[in-house]
């Protein structure tokens with residue numbers, strides 16, 4: 236059961252929420268697409284429900300709300316290291332089920348793999364989630380096979396059907412916002428239960444798949460641009476950078492910026508050493524991180540099947556297809572061992 | 574509010590010891606707990622951070638032996654006694670000294686790999702009774718590259734120490750040869766129960782561990798130290814990950830049985 240709202244009513248409620256929260260949601264940026272004259276859907280702060288794009292998938296994920304692309308950790312003066320400030324306002328993020336499952340992966344790395352990350356935690360403690368229901372899967376989605384098509388840890392969920400908004404509110408403190416002047420009704424499902432793109436992660440998958448021939452194909456096809464990583468809601472890597480200001484060399488900042496294991500330099504060490512020089516090796520590393528290594532360490536797959544990496548690759552490399560090639564690759568490796 | 578793990582503390586440089594033109598030991602004020610083989614993120618604001626192993630542990634002092642190779646390390650070399658460096662840590666698992674008690678212990682290190690094992694060698698050279706025997710083989714490229722010269726004389730009083738160079742550059746009085754050449758001559762009674770530590774450049778560690786296995790050492794009794802790119806030291810930045818392992822958290826010290834399964 237839930238509430239039925241007109242677009243205007245929904246938009247007004249979100250506008251009201253934006254006074255108490257910084258509200259992040261997928262919105263349209265005109266002519267910001269990969270191909271010069273297309274629009275792009277990505278996350279940004281909104282001040283009314285009408286800004287939220289329900290019918291298209293966002294090219295970038297919600298991740299920026301928790302982990303900005305560039306984040307200042309400290310400001311330096313001559314003798315002092317001063318912690319960066321942050322906006323003392325609660326945050327509300329609109330996101331789909333795959334992405335809400337991705338939050339769990341971010342939490343695992345940033346709160347449980349070693350010490351808690353202070354900068355992540357200070358935003359995480361202030362965040363609430365609004366689920367964007369999915370009446371239909373998009374072409375490249377494979378959440379069902381990854382077990383991420385459902386989520387229940389949201390404060391309220393909203394699904395659009397024929398220009399009407401249906402809300403399932405779990406948070407008691409927000410219920411009044413939606414119930415005012417409306418009757419409880421049966422609402423359409425918030426989750427898909429079938430996707431067009433399917434994946435199969437072979438049960439016998441292990442690290443020996445690294446020697447399969449399939450990876451070599453990506454030496455040439457992949458141009459190590461890193462877009463797959465930057466669009467991924469579960470990629471967590473960053474690089475630390477210190478800079479000093481042009482105008483005043485005595486002051487500066489320490490910051491972290493998103494990093495990609497596909498891009499040159501990720502593994503460089505002193506003395507000219509570098510691990511995984513070939514793009515195919517990087518593809519293997521990324522793939523196994525998403526569907527094997529993380530699971531070995533934390534008990535579930537890292538990839539949530541959002542399909543964004545497939546959507547953004549300029550070389551039309553499909554990650555779901557890579558997953559589906561793993562069975563054959565394992566067979567090849569086993570036969571070679573015989 | 575949780576603790577900000579990225580916040581560094583200032584530590585005073587008590588002394589600078591110059592080994593070679595490129596390698597100095599910075600003796601730093603530090604009173605906390607630390608194990609040999611662990612590392613600190615050492616930094617100079619506006620230049621950056623660099624992971625550096627502890628090469629010596631004393632009351633109130635730790636040693637950092639640093640090779641100047643780039644942005645941060647160059648800047649560290651501009652600092653003198655009485656000045657300070659920022660540090661955070663210690664990070665990593667380090668060597669558990671109790672693991673070697675009562676055993677025949679062989680330590681083999683190459684070049685800057687001597688730094689992370691120096692505190693282990695020191696401990697057992699000072700407490701020779703807690704191990705059955707300790708043998709230390711250290712290799713450097715040339716006599717000019719030798720680190721911790723004065724320590725070697727001291728250690729050789731209580732342990733079997735071999736110092737060797739790849740090329741003596743015509744100087745007399747040096748053992749010449751790679752560390753691997755000394756493995757067949759090891760005086761180890763029961764290789765199957767003996768422990769070994771191997772630290773150095775990747776190729777050196779590969780050939781040395783092969784030599785030890787051939788001698789009869791068991792994989793699970795050989796420990797190595799991995800060096801990878803590291804930005805955080807606390808399992809977040811991802812640069813040090815190999816398979817399901819984070820070198821900064823689960824390492825840098827690994828048994829060979831674990832390390833051999835890791836593929837970059």
Ligand SMILES: Cc1cc2nc3c(=O)[nH]c(=O)nc-3n(C[C@H](O)[C@H](O)[C@H](O)COP(=O)(O)OP(=O)(O)OC[C@H]3O[C@@H](n4cnc5c(N)ncnc54)[C@H](O)[C@@H]3O)c2cc1C
Nearest residue numbers: 503504505623624625626639640643644645646801802803
């Ligand atoms: C666990 C661990 C222990 C170490 N212990 C010591 C030690 O005891 N003494 C010592 O001299 N060095 C040690 N190193 C290596 C040292 O961290 C690097 O030499 C240092 O980070 C280089 O920094 P830089 O700014 O001077 O060089 P840069 O100007 O950053 O670059 C020089 C080269 O170092 C590489 N590099 C950059 N950052 C890192 C990094 N974080 N880790 C490794 N390589 C990097 C670059 O890719 C480049 O090839 C250790 C490294 C690790 C991972």
Ligand code: SF4
Nearest residue numbers: 457458460461463548
């Ligand atoms: S897979 Fe595609 S998006 Fe990812 S680095 Fe390679 S070319 Fe770029």
Ligand code: SF4
Nearest residue numbers: 467538539541542544
């Ligand atoms: S790997 Fe691709 S499909 Fe999986 S979560 Fe990341 S972007 Fe989505």
Ligand code: FES
Nearest residue numbers: 806809810811821
């Ligand atoms: S150094 Fe950042 S994850 Fe290990």
